[in-house]
Amino acid sequence: MSTTAITEAQFDVYSTEYEAALGEGLRYSGEGPEYFAQKRIEWTAKLLQQLGDQSMSDPQRGTPPANLLDFGCGIGIAAPELHRVFPGTTLWGYDPSTVAIKRAVRELADEQTRFTADPSQLPSENFDLVYTNGVFHHIPPSERQAAFQLIWQSLKPGGRFAFWENNPWNPGTRWVMSRVPFDRDAVTISPPESRRLLRGSGFKIERTDAWFLFPRSLAWLRPLERLVHRLPLGGQYLVMARKPEASA
Known part of the structure; x- marks a missing residue:
């Protein structure tokens, strides 16, 4: 299964220049990639605490995921933040770019961190949490359902x-996307379409x-985001979905 709207060879090229290309696009927001990664992952963890999670290794409310998959991990840029926010987790990163994965393995792999470019290596029904960021707009629409199914199969x-x-x-x-080389021709997904695709794969929404409404120049307004984050206004959105206990 291909998992990018552009060729894997092109992403292999971008994997050596990823930070520079992404930083060039994000510089208009006044923030670097680390700021957004931190906020995304911290909010994900907060929601897990709010919602509770009986699928974790310890059924108590708010227990961190024992096994976590970063789907479309690229060069592993989110791995350090995922480990910081979810200490003790075993982290897998999957990406179809072999060049990106080789770099991630070289720089980040250890006893708690594994990377693969081969989806068949992902263990079935192993993960308590799958995290993905800005990946599916690169997947051709005709192949998105297959990607959701791969994630479904990987989740406990x-x-x-x-x-x-x-x-x-x-x-x-x-x-911003129009100024990032690997985002210019991407086919974006609206929040309702994402929910429809997730439901079609069996997930419960x-x-x-939605977050990242204000650039750094308007940082003094950011506290207001907590009042409107349930509205689809921010630069990115999160759909939190769950694989039912009794899967079909």
């Missing part, structure tokens, strides 16, 4: 899927949030 019954995507309803997001 009761496991959660934190689906972060760029919000096409936010004009700032579309403007728990909630949708």
